[in-house]
Amino acid sequence: MLTGKNLVAGHWRSGETTFNAVEAASGKPIEPAFAEASSADVGDACEAAAQAQSTFGALALKDRAAFLRLAADKIDALGDILTQRAMLESGLPEARLNGERGRTVGQLRLFADEVEDGAWQGLRIDHADAGRTPPKPDLRMRKIPLGPVAVFGASNFPLAFSVAGGDTASALTAGCCVVVKGHPAHPGTSELVAGAISAALKECGLPQGVFSLLNGTDYALGEALVKDPRIAAVGFTGSRAGGLALMEHAASRDVPIPVYAEMSSVNPVVLMPGRMAEAAADLAQAYVASLSMGAGQFCTNPGIVLAVDGEHTAQFIGAARAALEGVPAQTMLTGGIRDAYESGIDTLGAQTGAELVGTGAEGTGPCGRSYVYTVSAADFRSNPAFEQEVFGPSSIIVRCTDLDEVADILSGMEGQLTATLHMAQTDHEAACALLPILEQRAGRIIANAWPTGVDVTHAMVHGGPFPATSDGRSTSVGTLAIDRFLRPVSYQDMPASLLPAGLREGTSGTLVRVNGTWRLP
Numbered sequence: 196m197l198t199g200k201n202l203v204a205g206h207w208r209s210g211e212t213t214f215n216a217v218e219a220a221s222g223k224p225i226e227p228a229f230a231e232a233s234s235a236d237v238g239d240a241c242e243a244a245a246q247a248q249s250t251f252g253a254l255a256l257k258d259r260a261a262f263l264r265l266a267a268d269k270i271d272a273l274g275d276i277l278t279q280r281a282m283l284e285s286g287l288p289e290a291r292l293n294g295e296r297g298r299t300v301g302q303l304r305l306f307a308d309e310v311e312d313g314a315w316q317g318l319r320i321d322h323a324d325a326g327r328t329p330p331k332p333d334l335r336m337r338k339i340p341l342g343p344v345a346v347f348g349a350s351n352f353p354l355a356f357s358v359a360g361g362d363t364a365s366a367l368t369a370g371c372c373v374v375v376k377g378h379p380a381h382p383g384t385s386e387l388v389a390g391a392i393s394a395a396l397k398e399c400g401l402p403q404g405v406f407s408l409l410n411g412t413d414y415a416l417g418e419a420l421v422k423d424p425r426i427a428a429v430g431f432t433g434s435r436a437g438g439l440a441l442m443e444h445a446a447s448r449d450v451p452i453p454v455y456a457e458m459s460s461v462n463p464v465v466l467m468p469g470r471m472a473e474a475a476a477d478l479a480q481a482y483v484a485s486l487s488m489g490a491g492q493f494c495t496n497p498g499i500v501l502a503v504d505g506e507h508t509a510q511f512i513g514a515a516r517a518a519l520e521g522v523p524a525q526t527m528l529t530g531g532i533r534d535a536y537e538s539g540i541d542t543l544g545a546q547t548g549a550e551l552v553g554t555g556a557e558g559t560g561p562c563g564r565s566y567v568y569t570v571s572a573a574d575f576r577s578n579p580a581f582e583q584e585v586f587g588p589s590s591i592i593v594r595c596t597d598l599d600e601v602a603d604i605l606s607g608m609e610g611q612l613t614a615t616l617h618m619a620q621t622d623h624e625a626a627c628a629l630l631p632i633l634e635q636r637a638g639r640i641i642a643n644a645w646p647t648g649v650d651v652t653h654a655m656v657h658g659g660p661f662p663a664t665s666d667g668r669s670t671s672v673g674t675l676a677i678d679r680f681l682r683p684v685s686y687q688d689m690p691a692s693l694l695p696a697g698l699r700e701g702t703s704g705t706l707v708r709v710n711g712t713w714r715l716p
């Protein structure tokens with residue numbers, strides 16, 4: 196079924212050089228070979244996107260929503276074929292990938308509803324007042340699509356953060372054409388999803404330039420895409436080094452563009468003393484389940500746990516050790532990610548003060564074994580290496596002398612996607628004092644749960660200050676993600692016949708702010 200070709204505006208193109216996907220579990224190459232996209236493919240995909248942009252950006256909202264719904268239906272209809280290929284390429288289990296397909300199509304459908312709702316356009320009307328000194332002009336504002344977006348598929352979510360993942364869904368919702376740089380760890384999965392999107396475009400009678408997929412294993416491909424003058428913004432999930440490189444490429448263009456990169460996070464979790472007195476052993480079990488889920492290949496992994504040293508923390512550490520013994524080693528996404536994980540664990544274990552709490556079972560083949568370390572707060576604070584993300588099933592428990600030391604450590608941490616408080620009623624006063632610190636550090640603050648697992652909703656923030664993301668004012672999950680790919684435009688004293696639909700009196704069909712007051716249609 197797979198062609199191994201790149202999708203350039205509806206045309207499946209082969210190439211001079213090829214690469215093979217690798218079966219995650221065995222490390223063996225799998226068929227077919229995939230074409231490495233050429234610079235001509237990049238140029239043609241970007242040109243087609245630029246050509247299609249005005250048509251797609253101006254599409255009636257109901258038509259854009261219909262396209263997103265049809266794309267969701269077609270991805271869903273791939274069913275087992277998609278799951279099986281994604282399992283082979285990523286090593287992730289069937290249930291997880293079926294769930295991820297549900298999340299991906301659910302996200303597209305939610306975004307289709309959001310398109311039709313229209314409030315994301317941010318419509319505002321300020322009427323003229325000729326009697327004011329100086330006279331006040333008529334001003335009307337809406338948000339328009341930025342232009343074609345380059346999306347980098349992530350390795351760790353081959354569906355929900357890849358070809359039709361959150362970045363693609365939010366860019367299309369905003370009315371932006373998309374050129375995806377597929378992750379070379381799952382090119383077959385990428386091709387199947389791209390085929391579904393292309394078929395939906397065809398059935399909706401939309402230009403094929405709205406969507407292209409380019410595969411490749413050379414950084415030059417990503418660099419060329421980011422530097423193409425027709426690209427207006429970038430969406431990325433991956434390593435800090437990768438995100439920073441793309442930010443540099445974007446900044447070095449004649450016309451710099453925004454890069455929305457979601458990069459690295461250690462997601463601090465605070466175990467408050469009252470809650471620890473109630474349930475240290477239960478917390479430890481849930482902690483080990485969260486850190487080892489999906490071989491720890493989540494940017495929301497609970498990488499750092501902060502607790503006040505004492506009897507209950509000792510109990511927590513003991514229970515974590517016992518829970519780890521039952522955790523099997525799990526296949527990691529790629530050999531490169533497994534090697535990076537092992538080297539990260541070696542570096543962590545070699546730091547002064549790092550004590551091994553316990554490990555999961557050892558595996559054979561390209562597996563990630565779970566590791567938990569503990570360190571005193573003094574050693575943690577004197578060595579920034581403890582705060583580096585180790586991507587995989589590992590975590591560090593930091594033993595603090597009191598909650599003031601917990602607060603000091605949190606204050607000194609880098610930006611995070613999440614921060615978590617496990618607390619009992621008796622902890623609320625102390626937790627209240629920590630909240631302002633957590634708000635400064637993280638995009639999502641969680642009470643009495645674990646950070647892995649991100650719900651796709653209207654109020655979700657999957658973002659955070661650098662280096663969690665390149666722009667802490669944004670989210671890459673949830674409907675607010677659309678805002679990254681929009682730009683406000685104001686029309687001053689524009690004749691009604693020239694105003695866009697929505698800004699003429701009584702045509703908004705959605706929430707609009709008139710002379711400062713919010714009005715429903």
Ligand SMILES: NC(=O)C1=CN([C@@H]2O[C@H](COP(=O)(O)OP(=O)(O)OC[C@H]3O[C@@H](n4cnc5c(N)ncnc54)[C@H](OP(=O)(O)O)[C@@H]3O)[C@@H](O)[C@H]2O)C=CC1
Nearest residue numbers: 350412413414417418433434437440458459494532535586
């Ligand atoms: N925090 C998180 O959510 C995640 C972190 N990671 C971290 O990243 C490591 C590698 O995993 P991977 O998923 O491959 O992530 P990478 O960041 O290495 O790669 C992601 C994508 O970006 C491209 N890319 C990376 N660097 C550059 C560059 N300098 N110029 C142009 N394109 C670039 C890659 O291209 P190419 O295909 O050519 O390699 C790939 O398509 C992991 O071991 C882990 O540490 C990974 C996934 C998620």
Ligand SMILES: O=C(O)CCC(=O)C(=O)O
Nearest residue numbers: 492493494495647648649
């Ligand atoms: O936890 C999730 O659902 C999403 C995590 C994520 O964005 C990531 O690992 O890249």
